[in-house]
Amino acid sequence: MTALGNFADGPPVASTRPLKICLLGYRSHPYCGGQGVYLHYLSKALVEAGHSVDVISGQPYPELDPRVTLIKMPGLNLFEEENPTRALKLRHLLSWTDFFEWWAKLTGGFAEPYTFGRRVAKYLRKRGRHYDIVHDNQSLCYGLLAIERSGLPVVATIHHPITRDRQLALDAAPDWRFRLLVRRWYSFLRMQMKVARRLRHVVTVSRQSESDIAEQFGVDRQQIQLIYNGIDTDIFRPQPDIERRPLRIMTTASADQPLKGLRFLLHAMADLRGQFPDLELLVVGRLQQGGATEQLLGELQLQDCVQFVSGISNQQLVDYYASAGVVVCPSLYEGFGLPAGEAMACGVPVISSDGGALPEVVGDAGIIVPAGDSQALARALRDLLVDDKQRAELGERGRERIARQFSWQLAAAHLVDYYREVIGAPKRNPVPRLAVPAPDASGAEAA
Incomplete structure (x- = not known):
């Protein structure tokens, strides 16, 4: 540092x-x-x-x-x-x-x-x-x-x-x-x-x-x-006029990027369908025709309960967050975790993997599961889907955390x-010094 x-x-x-x-x-x-x-x-x-x-x-x-x-x-x-x-x-x-x-x-x-x-x-x-x-x-x-x-x-x-x-x-x-x-x-x-x-x-x-x-x-x-x-807390904020759908899970993922971990969420969905037959998944991202995600949807027989949306405005994204019962961030790695922060700012309960920096953003205002573990994700979803009180508490804590620490x-x-x-511009006061723990395709160097 x-x-x-x-x-x-x-x-x-x-x-x-x-x-x-x-x-x-x-x-x-x-x-x-x-x-x-x-x-x-x-x-x-x-x-x-x-x-x-x-x-x-x-x-x-x-x-x-x-x-x-x-x-x-x-x-x-x-x-x-x-x-x-x-x-x-x-x-x-x-x-x-x-x-x-x-x-x-x-x-x-x-x-x-x-x-x-x-x-x-x-x-x-x-x-x-x-x-x-x-x-x-x-x-x-x-x-x-x-x-x-x-x-x-x-x-x-x-x-x-x-x-x-x-x-x-x-x-x-x-x-x-x-x-x-x-x-x-x-x-x-x-x-x-x-x-x-x-x-x-x-x-x-x-x-x-x-x-x-x-x-x-x-x-x-x-x-x-x-x-x-x-996080823009003026745009990403709770929408009390929009009715929540408790069995709607929402995630943001580029469908065929392994980094985003969508496949683990799909496996968790397949595990939960028997207990929650009306469970649905909304994916903010584009489904690649013939890609690995489309094939997996067929194998798991999830085509009827997974919807993909892309090219939407920020307000449309906020409205989707408001309609979701739970937002899941299953990424194997995130350098920051913007979708988790946006969902929390909207007052939606979040389940997140521990991939990369996601725990830094989510903190104690969400549920953290091991990255790449679909069974742990399914257990966390099962517990949250049947607990209205915990969903409400996590939504409130998430909004408060983002507003306080991530503007x-x-x-x-x-x-x-x-x-x-x-x-080297002048300052009125010195900054406190605090320790923090813890030719190819790129071309020749000459610019």
Whole structure:
């Protein structure tokens, strides 16, 4: 843990002038995952605190507060192309960045973090001098080192090291050919490891992630600052006008990502159907046709009681939470655990695995079971489904815990205090120093 202080505990320190902050995200739409959610809410909380915020993002672009300026940094956006092979135009051949992004996609790699870094480093060399600080959101690209060398202070958020995702994907691979494809896709991790070790200032969002970044990426703990994420408690709140369905279980999962542990929840559902014939599961995520989850639904004969929804608004998500009797977070690993926090903010009782940082978010306001243990999950669900009083108590405790410890206003204030330490800006009071326990697809280094 860096000597700049531990902002996970205690109030932030008041400071002086507003800052000019540049946030970076290589793909930032909130429906793409937690990284887009992080950028949306952090930028909003920073402008509400009186700072000037620009967001530089590749496609798909973020949804931002009107007070936040979006600077579009388009790439080829090949994952939206119907035929990526034909997406390369003559003008792209004049750009190494464009050509490399196209070639990596065709050969099974993921080059967007690397190519985004090249583009943004070039942009900031020309137009970035007015910023006080540049804050990257998990791209961990070589371009950050170039930006830092140019004299701009750089902070990078690592939500969790994606080595965990890679290992789980390798473990789930059916044969050696698929494992080769997985290794090719995740080859950008070599870049991320190198950059994370060389950056001076790294932020992470949980104690679990801090430990994993040090272990998996080899980052010195003195470089890492712990600042928890926030939850928008104005949007994610109880909806007393919506009737709860006690036998509706809800979860958020990318259906065929092994990391999310959906298969263990499906096995638990199958165990409980005999006792609770009206049990239903609502999955916020897209079902991949012909994928492993669809096959498992058929094997367990759950097609009639499992519904998938995707592309929904925040308000629709809140309404779904309000209708659920229980929310389950069965992930094998989470760097923070945003779905658990959102459900708790909505006053819904939560059963969570102990994967990654989930216990840090849930605390004593939910039920924790071992990750990957469908029988333990089934027992916890059985006990909670028949206990109206416990469900009500957990819902109230969850809402109180999130409102007290995980607001975006608190997260933004801690980050601003950290920014000022990094850039050496004056402070009214010193920050207390508290100890916390505890060429491939990524490209060449030159940006």
